[in-house]
Amino acid sequence: MLDPSFLFAQSLSGLTAAMFLFLIASGLSLVFGVLRVLNFAHGTFYMLGAYSAYQIVLWIGPGPGTFWVAALGAALGIAVLGGLIERLLFRHLYGKEELYHLLFTYALVLILSDAAKILWGTQQKSVSRPPGLAGAFTLFGVTVPYYNLFILLLGPAIALGFWFMLQRTRVGRFIRAAALDRETLGTLGVNVSGLYTGVFVLASFLGGLGGALVTPVRTIVPGMDTEIIVEAFVVVVIGGLGSFWGTFLGALIYGQVLSFGILLFPRFSIFSVFALMAAVLILRPWGLLGRPLK
Amino acid sequence: MVVRAFLVMLAAVLALPLGAEAQKPIKVGFPMIMSGPGALFGEPAAKGAQMFVDEINAKGGVLGRKLELLVRDTKGNADEAVRVSRELILKENVDFLVGTLTSAEGPAVSVVAKENQVVFIAPIPKTDQLTAPDKLHPYVFRVAATTTMEGRSAAEIVAKWPVTTVATISPDYAYGQDVTRAFVEHLKKIKPAVQIVDQQWPKLGEADYTPFINAQLAKKPQAVFSSLWGGHFVTFAKQAKPLGYFDAIKYNFIGVGEAASPESTKSMGKDYPVGIWGNSYDAFYWEGPPAHKDYVARLSKYLRDEYPSSWAIQGYIGLQFLTEAIRKANGTDSDKVSKALLGLTVDTPIGKQTIRAKDHQANRGQLYGKTVMDPKYPFAIMKPIEYVDPTKFID
Structure with a gap:
């Protein structure tokens, strides 16, 4: 019954889903790891990235490079928006009670999603696959769309780039230091406030990019922000909040559990994922690769 | 004369509040x-x-x-x-x-x-x-x-297709379950030779349908019934098309939940799986009654x-x-x-x-049809398009 090509197809689809989730969850995890704020509005950045990509495609019109310009433009636009939000609003939250973080970021979700509704209405929007990656090829009897292959390659590339930046560069060292002890870093003469803005901009960029890249395979609708934030949250809880490789691992596990879960419990596809999250929370509340909070 | 005019005016003034009451x-x-x-x-x-x-x-x-x-x-x-x-x-x-x-x-x-x-x-x-x-x-x-009307109307259409193995894919909540049950029961009744070979139940709002699509293709159905609606259908179709899903079932696919509504075909443009069947409550291009x-x-x-x-x-x-x-x-x-x-x-x-007196239900049928590209529009339309009156299929 279960022939190998089918199992291969399921694992590939799980991997693709994992790469999308990683793109989005990594920003959420980064902001929490460094700024110690759980940014519920991260899913909204993802949604705005998707809408912006749609808008730019509409402006430029069809062409071979349109989608890529739109994706990059959308990600940069969301990065700028993130920067402004951090500079003007977010910074008043640092060191405050978590309840304020929750209230503020949730308010941001409501305001930004209403703004999106005013700008783009409630009708579903769709973006085509970029012409160069519209087709598909067959591998071991499995049809793999080129666009999925691109996502499969992009995910690890971004993960490695990220890791390199965090481990091998001066800025990366500061970011890691800021995650551990903000005050000491400040007394050493590092511009912590600028660093925080930078981290937030980077996370917003990733969220916006995730939203833009998802448009060829999903529909752009109001409410896509709250759907993704729940999934991203599950991923970071499994992997460990603030842990970079934990997020990657969490996304991989999420993708595979969802893909194969429907074989075990066809009627409860989402159950497997939440069962896993519950198990992780009971056995390792700080996540698979996370560190217990002091 | 003056007295009469005065009386009319008086009556008008007095009547005003009453009139305003009636005008509420x-x-x-x-x-x-x-x-x-x-x-x-x-x-x-x-x-x-x-x-x-x-x-x-x-x-x-x-x-x-x-x-x-x-x-x-x-x-x-x-x-x-x-x-x-x-x-x-x-x-x-x-x-x-x-x-x-x-x-x-x-x-x-x-x-x-x-x-x-x-x-x-x-x-x-x-x-x-x-x-x-x-x-x-x-x-x-x-x-x-109702889900009964919609499921049975779709079953009547699929029963005419030269297929014997049928699968379903529907969102796992009240509407998806009810309409799918109505479809399956009615189809089995009017065409007993049909076998239901696979049923997929993604959650409502699923973002990634690929695992469900793969699992369904592995069962090799000849036709598929779906009740994924609105943006859910669009996401599903965008993911299924490059996987060769619609080719594998030779476009023997019927999407209820208004999968062929102008809103859905318009938003997808050329990405729409043209050739499938679907329904809609209305369509601006439908000739219809005068x-x-x-x-x-x-x-x-x-x-x-x-x-x-x-x-x-x-x-x-x-x-x-x-x-x-x-x-x-x-x-x-x-x-x-x-x-x-x-x-x-x-x-x-x-x-x-x-509105029927017995169950307070209007005989609200829907428009059904096979989707085709029409040079007049930058998106697919149903052609021929038919208003299916459900009165015949309901109790």
């Missing part, structure tokens, strides 16, 4: 999803209702009184729908309720209508539960199709949209039934209006519609 608008509460993903249908339905209200008021209203529509956001949540409906009745003193969208909201608001003895017309919820014998009460009516063309022209102007929404008709018909019943009852008493609605036939833009 008839208030209609319209609880509807106006935010989040459901607003996709809720917003145009509210606009269709508002267009009807504006048109009738321009003609002097009904029984000399204007209609006033009070739209409230239910946020797609049954509790919120109940809350705003109560508020509309108790604080705004609305005379009637028309509205709700999901199959959770409809039955919940029906209870409120029963408690307060206010006529409630549901224009969109499809669940059979709303008008099931044990839930039926004098004040609840529906002008939407009144339809005029309705589309008016709606197009009202919404400032060249290709106006297929959902506006549901709000429009809901208000049209209510207005006709008020006229027939010659008043706004809910008990009288409720009686007037039983067996009432109304000439709507989509043709004659009748």
